[in-house]
Amino acid sequence: MITLRDWLLSRLEAVKEMPNIVVRDQLLLLPSPEADSAIDAFARKNGFTVIVAATNLVFRDLYERAIAEPETKVLLIDRTPARRRTATLPASAPPLFYPDLLARTPKDARVALDLRQFLVEVTGDPNWPLDTNDPRCARFISRSLPGVLVAHTKLRNASKDRFTDHDLQTIVAHAALGVPESAFKKLEAEDYWRIGLLSHEALAELESLLPDVTNPIKDALIKAPPPFCWLANHDPETVVRACYLAAILEQHLGNWALLLANVDPSLVQFTGIEANVLREAAAKLVEKDPVQAERDIQALEYGLDKDALRLLLIDQMKLSNHSGFVVAIQREHYSTLVRSLALLLALDNSLAMQPAWPEHNELASLFDGAPVASGALVDQRTSQVWSNLKEAYRLSIEIKPLRDALADTIKRLKVTKTDIDFKFFRLAWNDKRINRLEYFLSALERLVNSGELLPRADDELPSLFVNAVGRIRRRLRDITAEVDAQLDELNRHFQEVVAIQYPSWVAEDSEVRLTSQFIRRCLKAHWDPEKEKAVVLIFDGLRYDIWDELLKPILLDRLEIVEDLPASSLLPTETHITRKAISAGTYPDEFDTGAGEDKLLETALVRELNYSRDVEVLSPPAAGTGETVRYRAGNLDVYIFELCDTELHRVRMRRLPDGREVPSRPLAFIYQQHLKNIIDTEVTAIIRALTPETKVFVTADHGFGRVGRQPLWFDDADLNDPADCTYLNCRLRYPIHQANLPQKVRDNIIAFTPQQLRMRQKESLASAKTAKSGTMAHKEYGAIVFPRVGYSFKRSGSPYNPDAYSHGGISIQEMMIPMVVLRVKSREEGSLVFEPIIGPKEVVEGEELDFRLRFKRTPQSGAVPDDVKVEIEGTYSREADHLTFQRRVVFVPASGTEVPYRFRPDPSDITIDERRQGAMERTLTITATYREGARTIRKVQTHRFTLRLNSEKVIRRVGNLGNILGLTPKNMR
Numbered sequence: 001m002i003t004l005r006d007w008l009l010s011r012l013e014a015v016k017e018m019p020n021i022v023v024r025d026q027l028l029l030l031p032s033p034e035a036d037s038a039i040d041a042f043a044r045k046n047g048f049t050v051i052v053a054a055t056n057l058v059f060r061d062l063y064e065r066a067i068a069e070p071e072t073k074v075l076l077i078d079r080t081p082a083r084r085r086t087a088t089l090p091a092s093a094p095p096l097f098y099p100d101l102l103a104r105t106p107k108d109a110r111v112a113l114d115l116r117q118f119l120v121e122v123t124g125d126p127n128w129p130l131d132t133n134d135p136r137c138a139r140f141i142s143r144s145l146p147g148v149l150v151a152h153t154k155l156r157n158a159s160k161d162r163f164t165d166h167d168l169q170t171i172v173a174h175a176a177l178g179v180p181e182s183a184f185k186k187l188e189a190e191d192y193w194r195i196g197l198l199s200h201e202a203l204a205e206l207e208s209l210l211p212d213v214t215n216p217i218k219d220a221l222i223k224a225p226p227p228f229c230w231l232a233n234h235d236p237e238t239v240v241r242a243c244y245l246a247a248i249l250e251q252h253l254g255n256w257a258l259l260l261a262n263v264d265p266s267l268v269q270f271t272g273i274e275a276n277v278l279r280e281a282a283a284k285l286v287e288k289d290p291v292q293a294e295r296d297i298q299a300l301e302y303g304l305d306k307d308a309l310r311l312l313l314i315d316q317m318k319l320s321n322h323s324g325f326v327v328a329i330q331r332e333h334y335s336t337l338v339r340s341l342a343l344l345l346a347l348d349n350s351l352a353m354q355p356a357w358p359e360h361n362e363l364a365s366l367f368d369g370a371p372v373a374s375g376a377l378v379d380q381r382t383s384q385v386w387s388n389l390k391e392a393y394r395l396s397i398e399i400k401p402l403r404d405a406l407a408d409t410i411k412r413l414k415v416t417k418t419d420i421d422f423k424f425f426r427l428a429w430n431d432k433r434i435n436r437l438e439y440f441l442s443a444l445e446r447l448v449n450s451g452e453l454l455p456r457a458d459d460e461l462p463s464l465f466v467n468a469v470g471r472i473r474r475r476l477r478d479i480t481a482e483v484d485a486q487l488d489e490l491n492r493h494f495q496e497v498v499a500i501q502y503p504s505w506v507a508e509d510s511e512v513r514l515t516s517q518f519i520r521r522c523l524k525a526h527w528d529p530e531k532e533k534a535v536v537l538i539f540d541g542l543r544y545d546i547w548d549e550l551l552k553p554i555l556l557d558r559l560e561i562v563e564d565l566p567a568s569s570l571l572p573t574e575t576h577i578t579r580k581a582i583s584a585g586t587y588p589d590e591f592d593t594g595a596g597e598d599k600l601l602e603t604a605l606v607r608e609l610n611y612s613r614d615v616e617v618l619s620p621p622a623a624g625t626g627e628t629v630r631y632r633a634g635n636l637d638v639y640i641f642e643l644c645d646t647e648l649h650r651v652r653m654r655r656l657p658d659g660r661e662v663p664s665r666p667l668a669f670i671y672q673q674h675l676k677n678i679i680d681t682e683v684t685a686i687i688r689a690l691t692p693e694t695k696v697f698v699t700a701d702h703g704f705g706r707v708g709r710q711p712l713w714f715d716d717a718d719l720n721d722p723a724d725c726t727y728l729n730c731r732l733r734y735p736i737h738q739a740n741l742p743q744k745v746r747d748n749i750i751a752f753t754p755q756q757l758r759m760r761q762k763e764s765l766a767s768a769k770t771a772k773s774g775t776m777a778h779k780e781y782g783a784i785v786f787p788r789v790g791y792s793f794k795r796s797g798s799p800y801n802p803d804a805y806s807h808g809g810i811s812i813q814e815m816m817i818p819m820v821v822l823r824v825k826s827r828e829e830g831s832l833v834f835e836p837i838i839g840p841k842e843v844v845e846g847e848e849l850d851f852r853l854r855f856k857r858t859p860q861s862g863a864v865p866d867d868v869k870v871e872i873e874g875t876y877s878r879e880a881d882h883l884t885f886q887r888r889v890v891f892v893p894a895s896g897t898e899v900p901y902r903f904r905p906d907p908s909d910i911t912i913d914e915r916r917q918g919a920m921e922r923t924l925t926i927t928a929t930y931r932e933g934a935r936t937i938r939k940v941q942t943h944r945f946t947l948r949l950n951s952e953k954v955i956r957r958v959g960n961l962g963n964i965l966g967l968t969p970k971n972m973r
Contacts, residue, residue, distance in 0.1 A: 004029050004142065005038050007118050011111050012039075012075075016046045018109035020074045020101060025113045026082040027138045039077070040844045044948075048075040059096050076101060082135050115141060123152055127163035136209055137168070140176045147175030151183035158184045166212065173213040176202045187220055192228050194288055195221070204236060226273040227281055240285075240296050241303070242270035244334065247282035248300075250275055251331045252317050259316065263308045282334070286377045294381050301337040301455075310462040313338065319345055320464060322356035326363060333376035336383040340455045341465055343389045347453075348468040350396040351475045360397060379869075379889055387887045388451040395444040402440070403479070405432040406486050413493045421501065422512050425494055426566050429812055435544040438487070438813075441480050443668035448473055477660075484706075488789045491705075494812045495750055495788060502571060503756040506587070513567040513819050515578045516758075518699055519585035519608045522565060526821045527695050529611040529635055534695040535686070536638040538582055540575055540628070541648065541807070542700030547818040550671060550679050551698070553938040558687055559696055559822040567819030569702040571757050572729040572784065573807045579640075579701035587758030594765075597640070598631050605633060620682075639686060647674050648704055651804045661709070663804035677875070680925050680940050687824075696822040705813035707802040711794040712745045712787060719795075720779040727792040727802045728809030735782040749785040750810060757784055786810045831858055832868055832892060834928050837943035839901075845949045848904050853926060853941075856896040867891035870930045874901060876922045901926070905947055920947045 008023070008030070015021055030039075043050045049066045051074060053059035059076075066072050080095040102110070116132040119125075119141075131137055141148050151171040155163065167184075174183035177199040179191045187195075195203060195217060207214050222232040230239045245263065249256035256275075261268040273281075286293045304312075318324035319342050328342035346363060349355050409428040413420065429435045447453075448469075458466045505512045513521050527534045542551070570578040570588070577588050584591040585604030602615040613634035620630060631638040647670050654664045690696070707727055714725055714732075718739050724731040732739050736751040754761040764776045786809050787793055794800045807814045832855055839851035855870065870892055874885040890899050905922065914920035924943045929936060 002122055004113070004115075004118060004145070005031070007121070008111070008113065009038060009042060012042055015106075015109040015111070016042075018106055020076070020105040021048070021109045021111065022076045022078060022098075022101065022105050023111045023113065024078045024080075026078075026080060026085060027113065027115055027133065027135055027142070028079060028081060029113050029115060029138065029142050030077070039075070043075050046073075048073045050075050050077065052077040052079065053096060054079040054081070055093055056097055059098065063098070063101065074101065119148075119152075123149065125152070125156070125163070127161070129163065129165050129168045131165055131168055137172055140172045140206070140209075144172075144175035144180075147178065147180035148172065150180035151175050154181070154183040154185070169210045169213045173206055173210050173217075176206060177217075178202075187217070192221065192224050201236065203231075226277065227270070230270060237296075237299075238266070239270065241300050242267045243273075243278070243281055243285070244297050244300050246270070246273065246278055248332075248335050248338065249312070250278055251333060252328065255316075259312065263304070263312065286334075290377060290380060293377055297334055297377070297381075301335060304337070306460055306462055309341075313341060314462060314464060322349065322359045325349070326359045329363060332378055334378055336378055336381050336386050337455050339378055340383065340386045340389055341461075343386070343393055344453060344465055344468055347389060347393045347396055348472050350393065350400070351472055351479065355400075363393075379891075382886050382888060383455070384886050385452045385455045388447055388453060392444055392447045392451075392453070395440050395447070399437065399440050399444065399479075402433055402437045403483060406434050406437060406483065406490065409434065410486055410489050410493075413490070420493065420497055422497065422505075422566060422568070425490075425497070425812055426816065428490075429816055430544055430548070433548070434490075435813075435816075436549060437483055439545045439549060439667055439671060441476075441483060442666045443672070445476055445480060446666045446668045448476055491789045491811045491813075495786075495810050498571075498810050498815070499750045503752070505568070506756065506758050511566055513565050514581075515567070515570050515699070515701060515817070516581035516585065516587050518567075518582045518697075518819065519604050522567075522699070522819055522821065523697055524609050526562060526697070527636075529605075529609055532635065532693070532695055533691065534636050534697065535690060536636065536697045536699075537683070537686075538579065538638065538640045539643045539698070539700045540579060540641065541644045541702065541704055542698075542818060543703035543813055544816055544818060546643070546671065546675060547698070547700075547820075550676055551683070553936060554679055554684060554940060555687060555696070555698070555822060557937065557939050558690070558825055560825055562695075562821040562823050565819040565821070567699065567817050568815045569700075569817055571752070571810065571815075572786070573702035573809065573814045574729070575701055575807075577759075582699065582701060583638075589754075589758045589760050597629070601631060601638065602633065605636075611636075641678065641683070643678065643700075644670055644675055644704075648805045648807075649803055652801070653709075653804050667805070677925075680875075680927060681923055681942055684940050684942065690824045692824050692826040694824040696824065697820070698822065699819045700817040702807045703814045703817060704805045704807040705809070705811040707804065707806050708787060708790040708792045709802070710791045711800050712748060712791050713742075713794050713796060714745070715740065716796055720781070721777065722795050722798065724779075724781075725793050725795045726808055727794075728787060728806060730785050730793050731779075731781045732783040732785060733780065736785065738782065748788045748791045750788065751783050751785045754781050754784060759784060831932055832856070832870070832928075832930060832937070832939070833858055834926075834939040834941055837901075837924065837926060837941050839924070839943055840945060842946045842948060845907070845947055846904070848902055849945070851901040851924065851943065853899040853901055853928075854896065855890070855892045855899070855928070857892060857894050867893050868930055870928050872899065872901075873927045873929070874903075874924065876903075876905070876924045910947075910949065915949055918949045920949065921945070922947065 012021065012023075039050060042048070049072055051059065051062045051066060053062060053076070063074070063076075066074055076098070078096050084093055085095045114133065115138050116128050116130065119128050119132060132141065148171055151174050155167055155171060170183055171180075174180050178194045179187070179199075182188065182191045203214060203217070218232045221228050223229070227239055227243045230242075241264075242260070245267065246256060246260050249259055249263075253259060257271040260271050285296075313319045313328075317328055317338075319328055325342040325345045329339055329346070332339045332342070346360070350360055405428065409432070453469050453472075454461060454465060504510060505514060509517070509521070523534070523536070539546075539551075570581055572578075576593055580591065580593055580595075580597055580600060581588060583597040583604065584600040585608050591600055598615040598617050602613075605611040605613065605615075611634070613636075616632045618630045618632055620628075628640045628642045630640070650665075651670070652664045653661045655661050687696075714730060716722065718732050718734070718741070719725055720731070720733050731754075735753070736746075741749075759781070762778070762780045764778045789811075792802050835854040835856065837851050837853060840849065843849055853872070857868065868891065870890050872888045872890060874888075885903065888899075890897060905920075909922075910920055922945060924945065926941050926943075928939045928941075931937070
């Protein structure tokens, strides 16, 4: 169907060679210039400067500036309303006055938007009445144009030649009411649903304009059953409110009719509807127009005061009882307010000392991929509070078995004196998923302390719900402190194992793969360099929780795991040591730690694989974030990502008013705002480009952990150079038995000889003391020491202010790293295919972006007959910063579905340089998450777009000042 915009553009195309064009839109038929870029696009393509104005004050300002540039071509959109063109009152603003522009504009280039003419051309019917251009009528026609054309075909089916003013009114009314198919025939039951329940606002608006048409419709409504008969004599908003409130109450309570009048006495006359009719009416209402239904229910929710909520939720529905919040969540089909408050109490109970686990098990359907109430409006509604509560509840439920596993592990460590090795800790840390605890608790704390958990202001809710939030925060604080203490205890035992067993890991091959053994014991064992393509992804600072929760779910969409090897960072867990050891394929005492990784890699490939290829150093894309460098050696590509090392060193500790010390930025903030962006964009782009059967190797140089806050001092006499002492490791001049160390220091350190760690015992290099003279300092090391749990090192005379998180020491978080072999699948697997995002590559500032997300079910999903529930999270980003949209939920049927995704870029996100250059580039990232059995599947698609900003050749401005004043100055009249 041709639109008014298309029709106008076709006429503009015919006169695009003219020096100027004037478009008169006295009926205001065109969309707002801020919402439509078509005219801007035409102007930019053909060299016009666009001026949109409705008053002389605005027009003159823009016009004088435009013609100051020679050879300017002006495209004027004159939006003077029709009523002002004929107004005679002195106080009325005159129409736009531009004889100078008209003198320069040929008559053929003067376009008047005539709605009647448009409809004549589109329908081929010359009989459209003159009232078509009446401003009041035109407003309804332009808003319901597709329906108007449908209703017109019904007129021509009834009569080939007739077209009276009443016929026009019938067409307009039926189109505006959403029932154009029923024009010129008797209304059916389905039409009453739409008119009575969904188009009640349009019906009220039409009454004054078209009474001859609307009165028969109202008469038919009077004879209809409830709730339609109520709409004939009562305010439609009141009737809809009564219908929805009754539907919500009827789900939960047998005495709903009595409560309806108690909650709102003005609704007592609407209690006579039968329950089955009520359920059918509410369901039909939602089915016909879910958007309007959501608006109506939201208005109803805001109308419930504190007393009404106490009566319904606490006194009647018993939400404070364990079974009460479960039943409320399971039964609620409409109200996010009811469901959110019920889930808040469930969250409160889940964190209590003695949770009601049988009831929480019943709520498992919230997170198993199935909707709580299949097809219910409440699952389609967008609610940030519900999303926050749902995520918080999921985390609280996931944390419980992890806490139990941690407690059980510590108990076993206390009673088991032998057979404790790296495998024992890896089983507990990874297989029992204890590694997630810090991240999950941080994410939960961030949600609870910073996210919205209440759907209304504190003073608008019963105290039960406000107090629940306070309890949740206090209890979570206690749980975090308890878990931190338990993790410290776990690391004390881990340090003991490392102190005893690490030298043997270095001395000969063991079950533990060290980073220095990556090439020999991982890459070489799984890659044929002459026949296979391979990609190595090295992540600086990749802890196991990042791998398990953020990176692995993305990779497994296209890759399959071949082997997951037990691996550890070298000691000290420093980037310049252990990351370079990955490329060197050996220990620091056998390679130059100052050499480039490309040279180290080239040597190692020849030595270990007899693979002689030049290693090219390739620059990452300029827009890349996180990727440090990439290398290529024949069939091998190596990507190194600076994942979070730099970010960690920006996180300090801060003291709260209650005396607690906490990181200035939570761990979850770093993961969700920084790491996720790198993984979802740069890493995903690399994986998407890989060909089937390519081998992919993922590893890390080290992880990171919390830094102890109790200082241990070393005298300068114990060090070759003060720089040899960092917070988490220290190189001493003398063997540990010869060092002059206080007993407190000796009791709280773990010492190795350089030979045990395969670190250099002697080296010559510039130091802080010799840098100015240019001479080399000759150092000899007798011991390398690490602080025990809770401690960190301090240099004499230096400030002591450790970061909240760091690496370099001995902890399970720092040393236990992923070393995983994967293979690119031959085809995309899973029950769902998330196709590339469909949308514009280039748009104009102010335009609403319209993207389309397409989901298809795969043949293997045939065993799952139900719709697949998919949670969609969207962001658009500039480097590490990104804006997040509210989460959405869609249900993908067997036939697949297409989801529209619309938004306007935030002007405040535009940088000064981008404004100067006239364009900004952003990446839209859509993450779709769904469940397949016990697995959570994440699929990501990205779409790069350019936003063209206002430039000197494009002026789009509707003057607010002129619209407000509406008058030209007196001395200019």
